[in-house]
Amino acid sequence: MRKIILYIAASLDGYIARPDDSIDWLEDKAYAIEGEDYGYSEFVQTIDTTLMGNSTYEAILSFEKPFPLPTETNFVFSRSAGHTDTAQVKFISTDAVAFAQELKQQPGKAIWLMGGGQLNTLFLNAGLIDEIILTYIPRVLGAGIPLFAAGAQETKLHVSSSQHYPNGFVQVRLYK
Template identity: 55%
Template structure:
């Protein structure tokens, strides 16, 4: 069975984006050594990404070409849409879709976010690993890592690491 990995950064107060979806605050944190926080290793171990439509719109707004063109990319949308370059839109139930996807052959699956899809898949018990990097910033408002209705979910800490940039990265698995 394929592993579903939530790899994501949050502010110290638990937000993955500003209220308007922007993640500019991540680039504002000095990173003089250009640390990748395990990003390259993650990309080497996955062949599929999952994201909500709002997250997809943020990715499209980033400079350069679509960053995951070499992966299979699914975007959850509440309405059927024609596929776009590098992306297949999914209007069906995310839980049923991911359960089926995890049974197929392939590498790991990266759950990019956002908060709504994170919550749905957490509540369904489909997330196998959470790699959460906490940034040294308080945003005060924004899109939370998990939305309202997130189920209480005990986790086991696999490892943690502090970086000179002030980020703390924790890897969890469901208990």
């Protein structure tokens, strides 16, 4: 069965974006390490599908850059049925948990749960997250959009590995 992997970065106080959705703090040039992508390109080789909430999709569009994964199958979850699919994404407004359960049964590579916090909580509570690759950024934001939205159930995970980088980033790999 295919795995669903949450690959995401968070501030030290557990936020994935500022209250206004900005992620400038993730891209602070002061953190840059020449040639280091924190395992991103290796990770992307293992997936062929992404899942995201509509707010994450809208945040990606607001960056006004080419869609990051144009060749993968990208699903955007929305409670509203009025969206039009694009060349890059398909909108899903049927039951998100049932959709993901069905997707896991299909042949293919791993599935990247991109976030954000609402989708993470929905999938966590449904027991659908098989692994988490979480990169902590050594910065307290003080406010923002949490990694898991309100209503996340207490869930015990196991750490398979952790790695720290010279810029202070700490990447933790967890599994169910």
